[in-house]
Amino acid sequence: MYDYIIVGAGSAGCVLAARLSEDPDVRVLLIEAGPADDAQEIHVPAAFAKLFRTKYDWDYLSEPEPGLEGRRRYLPRGRMLGGSSSMNAMIYIRGNRRDYDSWAAAGADGWAWNDVLPYFLRSENHHAGASAWHGAGGPLPVNPGRSRNPLVDAFLAAAQEAGHPFNPDFNGPEQDGVGYYELTQHDGLRCSTAVAYLRPAIERPNLSVLTGVQCTRVLLDGERAVGVEVDRDGATQELRCEREVVLSAGAYNSPQLLMLSGIGVADELAALGITPKVNLPVGENLQDHPHLAVVHLTDAESLLTAETPENLRLLETEGRGPLTSNAGEGGGFFRTADGLDAPDVQIHAVPAMFHQEGLGAATDHAFHIGAVLLAPTSRGKVTLRSTLPSAKPRILHNYLSTAEDRATAVRALRLVMEIVGQPALSKYRRADFLTPQSDSDADLLAYARRELQTLYHPTSTCAIGPVVDPELRVHGVVGLRVVDASVMPTVVRGNTNAPTIMIAERAADLIRGAVPADV
Incomplete structure (x- = not known):
């Protein structure tokens, strides 16, 4: 019997397990479906794409996408201690303050920028020390990258030639401009939440961690969550808790677990033979x-030759050196239309042949300039394929699927091509490898439909408001919360x-009933 059961040892789950187990009087169980984070490729920053389609990846695939002419898209997600923080590009971006203020304005009380900033600061150990914008002494190191490829320098110079200002700190007063990304690395190695939060806490006698154990549903006694059912070594087992079950399984798996437990769109659950218990979207x-x-x-020279003995x-x-590269070493934030109150496009500059959704082989020196619709x-929508967990x-x-996104995609590609065409970067172009046929709207949109991929930032499937309340409690169920990116009402402007x-840091206070942190 535990006090808290946390499902999913990813970016949020490791934070929650570490924070809740600070109280020696509570018993915390953290469950992870994947293995320990013991592969060298997890910790060597430049090697993260080698984890794709391995046992460390949930290896999802989208349904045929109507807006992409029926193409399906590869959707990697971390399946190990640290979750996707063990398989991402380590870029530390908080988003724009307008993101959080818009959450609060729409009813997410307590999630405005001034409410969440203290939790960003609490988590952070910034290389420059404490300031109005940064924290020091927190578990999560935030440092400059230790690989500065000249191709990224050239991108930044070209962007400035195109009229975009240099920004030394995307998490400072202004988000707009171009610069180098700060990373969740320590001594040139990846610092996932498993490393930053879980590892220092794992020896606590009141914290138990299970790996290789997949949760199959939440156990309900009437309107109360009392534990979880798991598949452990091929056998079904029930694990019970006295206080709360917390789902931190991510924007794809947390809704899946809720639906398998009878919490979802009632008609859709009934059609699969699941008895609806709580009707929620x-x-x-x-x-x-x-x-x-x-x-x-x-x-x-690109990252093609990074793996040398030297x-x-x-x-x-x-x-230090090329193996510390996070791939997207630099980039920036841009407004591609008049009248915008915040950036609508982000760029990542990668000194490598990153193509075919990260699955294509790198066969030559190349550089990749990628634009993101922020x-x-x-x-x-995420739905069940089967009642089998x-x-x-x-x-x-x-x-x-919307005219607004198609128009932004065209503007984003045009922005990228304009920067690539500046003298500082164009001199490095030997040949085109993957480019639109022309800069016409029609060719740019056709290219977008053909080449668009995820930036690995799924959110909002258990959003504050429709599915959970501002304290992240699932409507209609006692003792059940969701704490991960799925609770975001809208995706933030930046890496997630x-x-x-931050969401997990604040959730720990909500669960403990602590006084909210203050700026």
Whole structure:
């Protein structure tokens, strides 16, 4: 018997397990379906794409996407301790303050920018020390990257030639501009939430961690969650708790578990033979950051040759060099239309031949400039494929399903091509590898429909308001919360790992009934 059972040891789950187990009088169980984070490729930053379609990846695939002419898209998600923080590009971005203020304005009380900033600061150990914008002494190291490829320098110079200002800190007073990304790394190695939060807490006698154990449903006694059912070594087992069950399984798996437990759209559950217990729009409102990139061949050194004995020695002895690269070393935030109150496009500059959704082989030196739609208006849905918990859910993102997103995609690609065409970067172009046929609207949209992929930021399928209340409690169920990116009412403008960690930090206070942190 435990006090709290947390399902999913990812970006949020590791934070919650560490924070809740700070109280020696509570018993915390953390359950992870995947293995421990013990592969070298997890910790070497430049190697993260080698984890795709391995045992460390849930390896999802979207349904045929109508906006992409029926193409399906690969959707990797971390399946190990640390979750996707063990398989991401480590970019530390909080989003824009307008994101959080809009959440609060829509009814998410306590989630405005001034409410959440203290939790960002609490989590952070910033290389420059404490300030109005950054925290020091927190579990999560935030440091400059230790790989500065000249191709990324050239991108930043080209962006400034095109009229975009340099921004030394995307998490400071202004988000707009171009610069180098700060990363969740320590001594050049990945610092996932498993490393930053769970590892220091794992020896506590009141914290238990199970790996290789898949949760199959939440156990309900009337209107109260009393535990979970799991598949452990092929056998079904029930695990009970006295206080709360917390789902931190991510924007695809948390809704799947709720639906398997009878919490979801009643008619859809009944059609599958599941007795509906609470009628909620679980799985709806799915959002993501669509990603559009161009790739050019170059004669300059790229990450193609990163894996040399010399670079391995650099990593092991000095914690620097190409193997510390997070791929997207630099980039920026842009407004591509008049009248916008915040950026609508983000760019990642990658000194490598990153193509075919990260699954294509790198065969030549190249650079990849990718644009992201930061505030998409398209909405997708996660539904059950089967009542078998082992069945992968149906995931439809509905990419480019709105006129607004199609127009933004065209502007985003045009922005990328304009920057690539500046003298500082164009001199590195040997040949086109993956580019639109022309800069006409029709060709840019056709290219977007063909090449669009995820930037790995699914959110909002258990959103505050429709599915959970502002304290992240599932409507209609006592003792059940969701704490992960799925509770975001809308996806934030930027990479989602830091906001997910913030959500878990704040949720720990909500669960403990602590006084909210103050700026």
